[in-house]
Amino acid sequence: MQLxxxxxxxxxxEKWDRHRFELKLVNPANKTKSKIIxxxxxxxxxxxxxxxxxxxxxxxxxxxxxxxxxxHSIAAQGGINAAKNxxxxxxxxxxxxxxTIKGGDFRSREANVYRLAQISNNIxxxxxxxxxxxxxxxxxxxxxxxxxxxxxxxxxxxxxxxxQQLLLGAYGSLSRQIAAGKVRLFTRxxxxxxxxxxxxxxxxxxxxxxxxxxxxxxADAVVLASGGYGNAFYLSTNAMGSNxxxxxxxxxxxASFANPCFVQIHPTCIPVHGTYQSKLTLMSESLRNxxxxxVPRSPEDRRPPDQIPETERDYYLEEKYPRFGxxxxxxxxxxxxxxxxxxxxxxxxxxxAVYLDLKDAIEKDGRDVIARKxxxxxEMYEKITAQDPYETPMxxxxxxxxxxxxxxxxxxxxSTIPGLFVLGEANFSDHGANRLGASALMQGLADGYFIIPYxxxxxxxxxxxxxAREDHSAFNxxxxxxxTRIKKLLSIGGKRTVDDFHRELGHILWENCGMTRKEKDLxxxxxxxxxxxxxxxxxxxxxGTGKGFNQSLEKAGRVAxxxxxxxxxxxxxxxxxxSCGCHFNEDFQTDEHEALRDDENFCHVSAWEYRxxxxxxxxxxxxxxxxxxxxxxxxxx
Amino acid sequence: xxxxxxxSCINLKLKVWRQKGPDVKGRFETxxxxxxxxxxxxxxxxxxxxxxxxxxxxxxxxxxxxCREGICGACGTMVNGRAHGPExxxxxxxxxxxxxxNGDTVIIEPWRSRAFKVVKDLVLDRSVxxxxxxxxxxxxxxxxxxxxxNAIPVPQESAEKAxxxxxxxxCGACVAACPNASAMxxxxxxxxxxxxxxxxxxxxxxxxxxxxxxxxxxxxxxxxNETECEKECPKEISIENIARMNREFLKAGxx
Numbered sequence: 001m002q003l004x005x006x007x008x009x010x011x012x013x014e015k016w017d018r019h020r021f022e023l024k025l026v027n028p029a030n031k032t033k034s035k036i037i038x039x040x041x042x043x044x045x046x047x048x049x050x051x052x053x054x055x056x057x058x059x060x061x062x063x064x065x066x067x068x069x070x071x072h073s074i075a076a077q078g079g080i081n082a083a084k085n086x087x088x089x090x091x092x093x094x095x096x097x098x099x100t101i102k103g104g105d106f107r108s109r110e111a112n113v114y115r116l117a118q119i120s121n122n123i124x125x126x127x128x129x130x131x132x133x134x135x136x137x138x139x140x141x142x143x144x145x146x147x148x149x150x151x152x153x154x155x156x157x158x159x160x161x162x163x164q165q166l167l168l169g170a171y172g173s174l175s176r177q178i179a180a181g182k183v184r185l186f187t188r189x190x191x192x193x194x195x196x197x198x199x200x201x202x203x204x205x206x207x208x209x210x211x212x213x214x215x216x217x218x219a220d221a222v223v224l225a226s227g228g229y230g231n232a233f234y235l236s237t238n239a240m241g242s243n244x245x246x247x248x249x250x251x252x253x254x255a256s257f258a259n260p261c262f263v264q265i266h267p268t269c270i271p272v273h274g275t276y277q278s279k280l281t282l283m284s285e286s287l288r289n290x291x292x293x294x295v296p297r298s299p300e301d302r303r304p305p306d307q308i309p310e311t312e313r314d315y316y317l318e319e320k321y322p323r324f325g326x327x328x329x330x331x332x333x334x335x336x337x338x339x340x341x342x343x344x345x346x347x348x349x350x351x352x353a354v355y356l357d358l359k360d361a362i363e364k365d366g367r368d369v370i371a372r373k374x375x376x377x378x379e380m381y382e383k384i385t386a387q388d389p390y391e392t393p394m395x396x397x398x399x400x401x402x403x404x405x406x407x408x409x410x411x412x413x414x415s416t417i418p419g420l421f422v423l424g425e426a427n428f429s430d431h432g433a434n435r436l437g438a439s440a441l442m443q444g445l446a447d448g449y450f451i452i453p454y455x456x457x458x459x460x461x462x463x464x465x466x467x468a469r470e471d472h473s474a475f476n477x478x479x480x481x482x483x484t485r486i487k488k489l490l491s492i493g494g495k496r497t498v499d500d501f502h503r504e505l506g507h508i509l510w511e512n513c514g515m516t517r518k519e520k521d522l523x524x525x526x527x528x529x530x531x532x533x534x535x536x537x538x539x540x541x542x543x544g545t546g547k548g549f550n551q552s553l554e555k556a557g558r559v560a561x562x563x564x565x566x567x568x569x570x571x572x573x574x575x576x577x578x579s580c581g582c583h584f585n586e587d588f589q590t591d592e593h594e595a596l597r598d599d600e601n602f603c604h605v606s607a608w609e610y611r612x613x614x615x616x617x618x619x620x621x622x623x624x625x626x627x628x629x630x631x632x633x634x635x636x637x
Numbered sequence: 638x639x640x641x642x643x644x645s646c647i648n649l650k651l652k653v654w655r656q657k658g659p660d661v662k663g664r665f666e667t668x669x670x671x672x673x674x675x676x677x678x679x680x681x682x683x684x685x686x687x688x689x690x691x692x693x694x695x696x697x698x699x700x701x702x703x704c705r706e707g708i709c710g711a712c713g714t715m716v717n718g719r720a721h722g723p724e725x726x727x728x729x730x731x732x733x734x735x736x737x738x739n740g741d742t743v744i745i746e747p748w749r750s751r752a753f754k755v756v757k758d759l760v761l762d763r764s765v766x767x768x769x770x771x772x773x774x775x776x777x778x779x780x781x782x783x784x785x786x787n788a789i790p791v792p793q794e795s796a797e798k799a800x801x802x803x804x805x806x807x808c809g810a811c812v813a814a815c816p817n818a819s820a821m822x823x824x825x826x827x828x829x830x831x832x833x834x835x836x837x838x839x840x841x842x843x844x845x846x847x848x849x850x851x852x853x854x855x856x857x858x859x860x861x862n863e864t865e866c867e868k869e870c871p872k873e874i875s876i877e878n879i880a881r882m883n884r885e886f887l888k889a890g891x892x
Contacts (some may be wrong), residue, residue, distance in 0.1 A: 051780040066760075067767050070806055086787060122783075131776045131836045133791075133799040156786075159801055164708055165803060172775030179771040187764065203717040210756055239703040276680050279705045328882035348724060380707060383724075384678075385729045430750055449780045497688050543691045548658070549699055549757040552691060583891025 001609055003570040003622040006410040007111040008111060012628050014114045023454050024461035031056035034460050037204055039191045039246050043167055043441060044424025045225030047448030048171035053182035055453055062189045062206055062215060069171045072227060072239040076163025077284035079155035080441040082120040087144055091152040093117045098629060100439060102327050103149045104432020104629050105581035111411060112429050116205040119446040124156055126449055126462060134158050148285050149329035155438040160284050160377045166441055191246040193478040194253045201420035202468040203450040205478045215484055216475040218468035218622055221419045221456055226405035228425035232562045234506025236400035237269060237282040243558040244565050247407055247426050254608040255415040258428035259405035261573035262433055264582050265515050266401030267333035270384055271353040275377045280399040281384060283377055283403045285437045288326045290361035293317050295354050297369045301343035305355055305393050324636040331434040332636060334398035337513050348395045357393035404431040412455035413447060421456060423447035427446030433581025486546045489556045494539030498555045499538050505566055513570050516584045526570045533563040568608060578602040599631050645675050647739040649713040651700055654746035666792040672818055675735040682734055705763035706732040712808030714759045715746045720810035746777035752856045765855045766807050772851035774827040776836050789835055799833040802826040804872040808831045817858030817890040819886040824848050825882035826874050832885055842889035870886040
């Protein structure tokens with residue numbers, strides 16, 4: 001297998017325009033004859049479904065939730081970046097491109113990131129036209145705020161519910177196409193296999209989660225927008241249903257998986273408070289605009305926060321990074337919080353927390369202004385912790401939030417299986433080793449609204465194949481395999497619940513492949529995960545039957561995939577013998593304990609090719625070439 | 638972990654609606670929830686009960702949930718007759734057990750409405766909400782060709798009010814709380830969002846008529862100003878939005 005990124009020639013700023021011109025167009029009459037399956041209805045999936053249907057394609061859209069509006073993009077809080085330069089503070093497409101590529105610690109493709117920055121402006125226009133209620137200035141203009149890793153104010157927002165509003169915008173457009181009969185919507189369906197015929201993606205096997213029936217759906221191309229794999233860690237800010245199964249089924253069918261060890265751990269989440277805990281809640285990074293992060297200077301200081309005088313507080317981000325202060329990128333902020341807690345300076349009962357204090361901002365701007373910016377976040381915090389952030393500083397700790405790794409795609413967002421396209425968090429493409437705040441929404445919508453509509457046309461125009469039929473033997477084989485696996489899961493009848501295995505896997509990954517990594521720990525984790533996976537297939541207790549609604553069975557399939565994926569993640573972390581962005585290997589750090597990249601040997605994308613159960617996946621490198629930016633040590637001082 | 642008797646741990650009696658499918662009769666079953674930490678969320682309490690049930694070979698309680706941070710709108714049941722439980726402006730996933738006392742009996746049942754069919758136990762089919770949105774809950778604009786975002790100024794006050802309405806999470810609590818099982822708050826919120834924004838005006842009349850028509854067709858009741866919806870809405874959406882929708886409906890009918 002050869003990894004061909006298909007990056008167009010020419011100067012960086014002209015690549016996308018030139019490429020769009022070179023892409024083949026599909027005759028409007030032929031579009032109505034082409035069927036496209038879209039899996040997932042988050043920002044990427046909903047925007048892709050709507051846009052492809054508007055162009056005339058026949059679209060079939062699948063989601064595991066009861067409604068497409070519930071996809072987890074809905075939970076994104078802070079905002080979406082665009083290079084509009086409305087604030088006249090020196091922003092530009094080039095600056096957004098540079099910040100993003102630097103923020104990703106130079107482990108993403110120049111051409112992809114530049115295109116993302118270019119498209120960012122169209123996204124804002126599109127969403128405004130859809131009626132997304134972005135925050136406004138008194139004069140009626142769009143308001144902006146700044147976000148981690150940037151010194152300009154380029155983030156557009158709708159209170160702390162930006163993801164919700166953008167998703168409802170895309171869901172509205174999708175709904176319009178459903179009403180027009182251009183999209184057929186399948187809710188409560190889980191994609192359990194990708195069907196490949198003559199080397200091309202030609203359909204999916206989906207389980208109807210209500211009836212339990214396995215369904216065969218054929219198409220001319222499959223678009224996967226199924227999100228990230230943060231839930232491998234059990235506790236994360238992801239929704240309970242977020243999973244890797246659709247992406248991993250595609251991996252098993254030949255789609256290479258890129259950079260699985262790149263996992264973003266978000267610095268500002270509500271700390272863990274009990275073993276029964278099912279998920280972690282994010283407090284938007286935007287709070288760091290006005291909030292100051294601190295811990296007591298002395299590990300012995302157990303006084304309540306209001307009794308600790310200013311001089312005995314350690315505002316460690318402001319001290320260490322005077323230029324960016326509390327606005328350093330997420331990976332840096334997270335690691336620094338861990339370092340403080342490892343030194344015994346953590347606060348709260350578990351001592352695994354730091355303060356995020358908005359007192360100064362409330363005094364300066366008044367309670368009303370702060371409430372308008374963060375009111376819903378404060379309420380959410382109070383509901384969970386029973387503490388009032390207007391009165392006492394919030395306690396926060398890092399948590400697994402987003403996954404930069406994902407299925408490998410070329411510049412057209414096509415995976416290593418022709419006809420399988422991957423969008424949004426499910427692909428690996430734009431964020432390198434660390435994603436900057438407010439750029440996930442940007443990428444999901446760029447992929448769905450403005451890239452896939454062009455690139456899929458080129459594939460369909462050039463690809464000659466017969467109309468796919470559900471009675472093809474490949475569908476029967478896939479369906480049979482899925483059915484066999486479901487039967488196996490149900491028949492084990494062991495002694496441990498699915499959640500019990502999931503919790504243990506999460507613990508192994510968090511301890512050994514989390515904020516910091518060491519070769520010794522990673523090797524240990526690899527063995528532990530293999531053992532746990534073996535035990536799972538002998539000792540899991542699922543209960544119920546395959547017929548009808550069975551949430552334990554749904555989870556069992558997902559955890560089975562996470563167990564297999566966990567090994568891949570650890571393998572990838574072991575292979576990358578450097579530190580970059582979120583991947584911090586303690587053996588590779590500067591004198592000031594920052595990530596030490598090895599551009600000589602690791603300036604590449606790692607892509608893993610499945611070679612069958614029991615065989616080590618094959619490792620491939622896609623070298624990253626930087627022609628327009630200079631690779632520097634990332635500094636936020 | 639602390640045990641019951643300790644202040645941070647409680648024991649509860651749960652009466653839970655069990656129903657195998659849409660066409661099967663359901664009934665309440667009683668379960669014990671022991672040593673419930675008061676820091677748990679309501680759904681985490683159900684997780685623990687379910688895990689015990691799986692281990693003892695029983696069918697766990699089916700309930701919808703996803704984000705567990707109050708925004709996806711998937712979760713929601715009646716808790717002692719209140720939609721999403723006793724706390725104001727709170728989804729079920731954000732309701733914490735510290736609001737219950739040791740020895741409490743907690744009655745848990747699905748939203749009751751002709752328009753929402755039970756899938757299993759507490760899980761509902763709320764696809765009727767999607768159908769209402771499909772009838773006109775959007776601005777008809779294709780991707781591409783949108784003017785610059787700042788070419789359409791929106792007064793800050795209008796944007797804020799539109800956002801108040803747009804905060805709806807589509808959970809269905811308003812329908813469950815209403816004695817008429819009306820969806821007027823849900824529909825009013827969407828109609829209002831677009832009426833308050835200049836982008837939404839060209840289709841305002843058509844939208845109000847289409848969405849209200851669809852709501853009636855799907856079997857939701859009418860509004861008789863009970864205001865229960867506003868009280869129980871986890872996003873505290875105001876019934877002012879229903880008034881605004883009624884105005885739009887009237888205007889559309891008059892022209």
